[in-house]
Amino acid sequence: MMNVLSTLITPEKGGKQPVYLQIANQLMSLIKNGTLQSGYRLLSTRQLATILKVHRRTVVQAYDELLAQGWLESQTGNGTFVARNLPDLRPLPLPVEKAADRDPLKKAGFQFEKPVHLDRPVLKAGFRLHLDDGFPDPRLAPLEDLSRAYRSQLLHGNSYTRLGYGETSGTNWLRQELSTHLNETRGLKTSPANILITRGMIMGMYLAVTSLLKPGDCVISASPGWFGASMNFTQAGANVHYLPVDEHGMDVDAVEEVCLKQPVRMVYITSHHQYPTAVALRPDRRIKLLKLAEKYGFVIFEDDYDYDFHYLSKPLLPLFGADQAGMVLYCGSFTKTISPAFRIGYLVGPEDVIAHLASLRRIIDRQGDTMLENAIAELLQAGVIQRHLRKSVRVYKQRRDLFCDLLKTELSDHVSFDIPDGGMAVWTCFDPKxxxxxxxxxAAQKDLYFSNGKVAGYPPKFRNYIRLGFASSNPDELEESVKIIKDLL
Structure with missing residues (x-):
């Protein structure tokens, strides 16, 4: 056994891990795989130190570590043994056909389902040029102001309060500033109690869907629509009715037709800039949808993902502001305002619903980033974000105009589109050929990214439609991107 141990235990002197821990871990592995069985008497510390050519104190430390963890037991005057109370740790033999490719770090030993609706690639940055789904340009973001505000939150004030547990619904400061901001810019009449801070819009949707929907519930959504919403509804076991979209938004008359046939629990809508088409829901349809919600008792989940970026007149006010019956949940985020990396979103609704959803949020994410939330609150209070939004709207409008002109002059034989009144992307139809x-x-081989049309999961009718985002690219980048597409075509 002495010769065997000299080959099985091979500590690396000068390695990142202390030698005694290397010896302890390797002994533990020998016990786990059954090489050293329960009750086996180990070599003395002096003998093992001689074999491994280390100081005896190092082996003593290794034995002490395993004694403390319960892998070994010591008998005074008789030596050190592998603990007798350990079960048989030898692994069960695997069938021959499975033993060869079994890697527990790569493949679990237990079965689990992998639902098809979750099997979608995750969008990631990584290309020099990008006509993305409609993302902001982080080069315009007030990062220096945010950095100073974040640093201030880290260093000043009562550290126990500042760095400890906070409210599940988000910091009171941000909810107060956000309430004021939403009331001033969107015509709402909220208080902090009407607001739940989340890690982005998608978290707000998950909380609402998980809490308010039961398997089999009927949900209405638009087609084409956002696949992230569909994934949530499928995950909740809901039955989704997809209704068509025209130049005035979702067909609200069709909503009532569904209601007359069966109970409807929720209507999901992107009322301001319909995703993906970017058209606005016409005022008469807005009024009718609110009346239908009150009449039939369904929840309206209003996803307002890029409200601030509207270029034709003033933005249309959210449904939530005209809701007199408490039927609307309004959700937005700072993802499009600043950058997707800053995970700050908000869900607005009646106080009792917000309190309920805050309780649910607690079991998946105890609280958000207190430092970031208060830093955003500071920027709102100082007017930094408001100034940034005014600047961004001017810049993005210029980029929209340039991009649409490029599409028209350079790609008119291959694409068709309507100039969007707002948003950060152009809903573009490519020639069916x-x-x-x-x-x-x-295009990716030339370091240019745009959607391949498959990720979004649009119905067959929209097979050759994709969103081409313009906001995240400066004029030179837009011109180069369009030239690449033109050359490829």
Whole structure:
């Protein structure tokens, strides 16, 4: 056994891990795999130190570590043994066909389901050029102001309060400033109790769907629509009715037709800039939808993902502001305002619902980033974000105009589109003869990203439609991106 141990235990002197821990871990592995069985008497510390050519004190430390963890037991005057109370740790033999490729770090030993609706690639940055889904340009973001505000939150004030547990619903300061901001810019009449801070819009949707929907409930959504919402509804076991969208938004008359046939629990709508088409829900449809919600008792989940970026007149006010019956949940985020990396969103609704959803949020995410939330509150209070939004709207409008002009002059034989009144992307139809997936693949080889049309999961009718985002690219980048597409076509 002495010769065997000299080959099985091979500590690396000068390694990142202390030698005694290396010896302890390797002995533990020998016990786990059954090489050293329960009750086996180990070599003395002096003998093992001689074999391994280390100081005896090092082996003593290793034995003490395993004694403390319960892997070994010591008998005064008789030596040190592998603990007798350990079960048989030898692994069960695997079938021959499974033993060869079994790697417990890569493949679990237990079965689990992988629902198809979760099998979608995650969008990530990584290309020099990008006509994305409609993301902001972080180069415009007030990062220096945010950095100073964040640092201030880290260093000043009562550290126990500042760095400890906070409210599940979000910091009171941010909810207060956000309430004021929403009331002033969107015509709402909220208080902090009407607001739940989340880590982005998607978290607000997950909380609402998980809490308010039961398996089998009927949900109405638009087609084409946002696949993130569909994933949530499918995960909750809801039955989704997809209704068509025209130049005035979702067909609200069709909503009532569904209500007459069965109970409807929720209507999901992007009323301001319908995703993905960017058209606005017409005022008469807004009024009718609110009346239908009150009449039939369904929840309206209003996703207002890019309210601030509207270029034709003033933005249309949210449904939530005209809701007299408490049927609307309003959700937005700072993802489009600043950057997707800053995970600050908000869910607005009646106080009792917000309190309930805050309780649910607690079991998946105890609280948000207190430092970031208070830093955003400071920027709102100082007017920094408001000034940033005014600047961004001017810049993005210029980029929209340039991009649409480029599409018209350079790609008119291949694409058609309507100039959007707002938003950060152009809903673009490519010639049916063009294979968008292949085109996107070839563009990626030239360091240009745009959607391949498959990730969004649009119905067949919209097979050759994709969103081309313009906001995150400066004029030179937009011109280069369009030139690449033109050359490829």
């Amino acid at each position: 063009i294979d968008i997936a292949r085109l996107a693949e070839r």
